[in-house]
Amino acid sequence: METMKYKETIHKSEMIYSEDIGQFDFVHNQQNIDDINMQLNQTRSQRIRAAMFPESLEDYGFIQQNSNPPNMGRLSAVQRLAQPTQQLKSAIINLINYQEDADVTIRAIPELIKLLNDEDRIVVAKTLKLIDQLSSKDASRMALTSSQALINSLINLILNTNDVDFHNAAAKILANLSSSNNKAALYVIFKSGGIPALIKLLSSPVESVVFYAATTLHNILMYEPASKAQVHHYNGTRKMVELLSQNNNQKFLAILLDSLHILAFNNSEVKLVIQTSGGPRELIRIMRSSNYQKLIWTCVRLMKVLSVCPENKRVLVENGAMQVLNAHLLNVNNDDRIVYNCLLTLRNLSDCAIREDNLESLIKKLIEILSSSGDINFTTCAAGILSNLTCNNDLNKMKFVEYNGIEIMLRTMLQAGNENKEDICEPAVCSLRHVTNRHPQAQVAQEAVRFYYGLPVIAPLLQSDQSRWPLLKATIGLIRNLALSDNNLSPLRELGIIPRLVQLLIKAINSHQQAQQQGIESAIIDDVPMEEIIEGTVGALHQLARDPHNGIVIRELKCIPVLVQLLFMPWEGIQRVACGCLTELANDRINIELIDNERITDRLTEMLRSKDQAISTYAAAVLLRLSENRPGNDNFAMNNDPNVIYGGVDHHRMNNIGSNDQYMAYNTIDPYELEMQHPSNFNGNSQLIDIPMTNQQHHHGQSSAQWFDTDL
Incomplete structure (x- = not known):
């Protein structure tokens, strides 16, 4: 057995040896053997030269041989250095040629300038062609840029001639020189008076000339801030707007729109020129017809800047900007930057769009953004837009309630961190304030806030040490509306709302007195008049006082003397809510005695003659309660004349004043019912701010709405 195994092993070894011999014979043919011998006979320097500088072998009398090694699996150190060495050599050669091109161009510039001023048209045309060729190469382009005299000659050629061919060549040269963000070239063109020449070229009948001129102007505007005033001075703004309707090239339109955006930002005069030139209508036309992402982005950015100008805002809304922007919000192909700029523009326009129709899909989309977007900027904008769209628009209010906006808005407020509380909660509270009053589904909305556990979310916002006055004011108005529902009166009391309202009232009164x-x-x-806080808090207490237990809390907080003091303030709105609150409190005998102790009969008698029907009615109601509490009092001079007591109001109706059924008939002038549009100066990350445009002046009973240009 051992003999058999030994023979088999010998046989296998012979087979392997035969295969190796065959492979060796196949690889090492005669030619390879000669190459190996040649390399062995070479010196070390010759081998390095052959691998790294093969073209130099002939100079040394050597014949270039195949330098590939016989073993293809491994490379020697010299062979590994061969490729980078060749690349280095090519780079050095390019540098030498680059410098040679620059030197040749610099030496040729004086002669080129002389030829540009030649009287022979053919000579000038050939010179322009040569300069065009030089401007297309990096080295010679840099050399041309260094010559202000040459650029001056090109600009003078544009300004002093009307030759279309000359204009085309010169415009192309200037575009080449300004390409690649060459700041030195842009500065020289600007300082050489290039702006008026380029604006002249915008009126050329040749499309390529207009394109070159617009491109160069755009480059200059991007890197030379001082050029904006010159472009506007030479009527460049109006000319660019006119070109929007004359060309359908989407890339060209994107360049024009970006140039207009640079010009309009922080410049009210440019915005007005764009408006009078028909710019807003062209923007909406482009937004409707284009799907080119860059064009849409530049278009909506310009629209966003124009939307802070009252004149442009009105024209944009009238021409359907809200609907167009909504369509792009719904377009899933648009990227986030387009969606965000659409939201910013909608927020700026929304205060003028409260009477617009066909915005149901927009309201639904904004609510979806609140529920699904994790971006704080998207959420802030969506809340602000909803705040304005739900202002004084019954249909939008009902759609907001129908699309479950109340639950989603409350959830958004709950998820807002402390750093974003003001930016999100203020517009969110304003939206809830709007939808809980003055529309057919208002009572449903008031109940929904409680049903979705919104009262514990809203109550902490009344802490004056943690919230600013704009948010406090909005929250006070919301609580006043929620108190219209009898089912909310007890939960609001249990959350400690009444002491917080009284605290804010006293704080506002003290600030007013100081x-x-x-x-x-x-x-x-914080841009909030304290008189509005006084009026709002008393209005909320007025509603809460309809519940007898709430009235006891108000009395225990010693509010009756404060309310009596407010009757003497000069603002009718404060007089109205204070007298109305006393009317509700007067349904309790203890409260009547406290009111009577304040000796305000004379003041109430004066208020009977107020031109404000609500004030006279409330004053008559309080006097009635006081008279009932002290029968036979001879000092009450008017006791024998009910018509005087009631100020001309049917005295039989006074028996019902203070009840829930009759309340709304006498309190329809509360300023917190007169909804106010939310300002758009809540802005997540405080992006670039433009000059504020005030829509309404701050006065008693009015809101201030400031709108800002924002950009990324």
């Missing part, structure tokens, strides 16, 4: 001591008519903090 301002008057300093000779200031109105105390304004």
Whole structure:
């Protein structure tokens, strides 16, 4: 057995040896053997030269041989260095040629300038062609840029001639020189008076000339801020707007729109020129007809800047900007930057669009953004737009309720962190304030806020040490509306709303008194007049006082003397809510005695003659309660004349004043019912701010809405 195994092993070894011999014979043929011998006979320097500088072998009397090694699996160190060495050599050669091109161009510039001024048209045309060729190469282009005299000659050629061919060549040269963000070239063109020449070329009948001129102007505007004033001075803004309707090239339109955006940003005069030139209508036309992403982005950015200008805002809304922007919000192919700019523009326009129809899909999309977007900027914009669209628009309010906007808005408020609380909660609270009042589904909305556990979310916002006055004001108005529902009166009391309202009332009164001591008519903090806080808190207490238990809490907080004091303030709105609150409190005998102790009969008698029907009615109701509490009092001079007591109001109706059924008939002038559009100066990350445009002046009972240009 061992003999058999030994023979088999010998046989296998012979087979392997035969295969190796065959392979060796196949690889090492005679030619390879000669190459190996040649390499062995070479010196070390010859081998390095052959691998790294093969073209130099002939100079040394050597014949170039195949330098590939016989073993293809491994490379020697010299062979590994061969390729990078060749690349280095090519780079050095290119540098030498680059410098040679620059030197040749610099030496030729004086002669080129002379030829440009030649009287022979053919000579000038050939010179322009040569300069065009030089401007297409990096080295010679840099050399041309360094010559202000040459650029001056090109600009003078444009300004002093009307030859279309000359204009085409010169415009192309300037475009080449300004390409690749060459700031040195842009500065020289600007300083050489290139702006008026380029604007002249925008009127050329040749499309290529207009394209070259617009491209160069755009490059200059991007890197030379001082050029904006010159472009506008030479009527470049109006000319660019006119070109929007004369060309359908989408890339060209994107360049024009970006140039207009640079010109319009922070410049009210340019915005007005764009508006009078028909710019807003062209923007909407482009947005409707184009799907080119870059064009849409530049278009909506310009629209966003124009949307802070009242004149442009009105024209944009009238021509359907809200609907167009909504369509692009719904377009899933648009990227985030387009969607965000659409939201910013919609927020700016939304205060003028409260009477617009066909916005149901927009409201639904905004609610979807609130529920699904994790981007704080998207959420802030969506909340702000909803705040304005739900202002004084019954259909939008009902759609907001129908699309479950109340639950989603409350959830959004709950998820807002402390750093974003003001930016999100203020427009969110304003939206809820709008939808909980003055429309057919208002009561449903008031109940929904409680049903979706919104009261515990809203109550902490009344803490004056954690919220600014704009948010406090909006929250006070919302609580006033929620108190219209009897089912909310007890939960609001249990959450400690009444003491917080009284605290804010006292704080606002103190601020008002301090301002008057300093000779200031109105105390304004965070752009909110304290008179509005006084009126709002008393209006909310008025509603809450309809519940007897709430009335006891108000009495225990010693509010009756404060309410009596407010009757003497000069603002009718404050007089109205204070007198109305006393009317509700007067349904309790203890409260009547406290009111009577304040000796306000004379003041109430004066208020009977107020031109404000609500004030006279409330005053008559309080006097009635007081008279009922002290029968036979001879000092009550008007006791024998009910018509005087009731100020001309049917005294039989006074028996019902203070009840829920009759309340709305006498309190329809509360300023918190008169909804106010939310300002758009809540802006997530405080992007670039433009000059504020005030829509409404701050006065008693009015809101201030400031709108800003924002850009990324």
